[in-house]
Amino acid sequence: MTRPERRNAVKLLMFFDVGGSMDDHIRIVEELFSAARGEFRHMEHFYFHNCVYEGLWKDNRRRRADITRTTELLRTFGSDYRAIFVGDASMSPYEISHPGGSVEHWNDEAGGLWLSRIAAHFPRSIWLNPVPEQHWGHTQSIGMIRSIVGRRMFPLTLAGLQDATKQLSR
Numbered sequence: 001m002t003r004p005e006r007r008n009a010v011k012l013l014m015f016f017d018v019g020g021s022m023d024d025h026i027r028i029v030e031e032l033f034s035a036a037r038g039e040f041r042h043m044e045h046f047y048f049h050n051c052v053y054e055g056l057w058k059d060n061r062r063r064r065a066d067i068t069r070t071t072e073l074l075r076t077f078g079s080d081y082r083a084i085f086v087g088d089a090s091m092s093p094y095e096i097s098h099p100g101g102s103v104e105h106w107n108d109e110a111g112g113l114w115l116s117r118i119a120a121h122f123p124r125s126i127w128l129n130p131v132p133e134q135h136w137g138h139t140q141s142i143g144m145i146r147s148i149v150g151r152r153m154f155p156l157t158l159a160g161l162q163d164a165t166k167q168l169s170r
Helices: 020-039 070-076 093-097 111-121 133-138 141-146 160-168
Strands: 008-015 041-047 055-057 068-069 082-086 124-128 153-155
Touching: 008 020, 020 041, 020 082, 055 093, 070 111, 070 160, 082 111, 082 160, 093 111, 111 141, 124 141, 124 160, 133 141, 141 153, 141 160, 153 160
Parallel strands: 008 041, 008 082, 082 124, 124 153
Antiparallel strands: 041 055, 055 068
């Protein structure tokens, strides 16, 4: 007798930082995305650049045309979803702390405010950072993002993924 393939029933949202300094980490992020897509039946993904703001996108080639409003995302997905942010958190601190700080568009509200809203809505959220952990203290924005996500930032390594998985299971 054959059994159907088992797939994880956890509902997952993944948010990927794309472009700029993340270009150095494309291979490992693609591997993570591929593994997650194969494991989770209920998985949605969105892209952002440097910090989350009022809009996210699902197709990086159409990032200027097909934007999902972050407020709509918060209305659509319940707090039972787990949220994983993947990014190096390396940017100008103004992108996190100030309106108008984005390098791509005028943002009326600071990126940190949007990230705080998402993290509050999805209490089981973590941030995976491909930058080696021993370098995190050298970048002010990494410390700012770590603070916003309740210090739930983990290195994008096997050990970091294990620790992140434990955190998401709580």
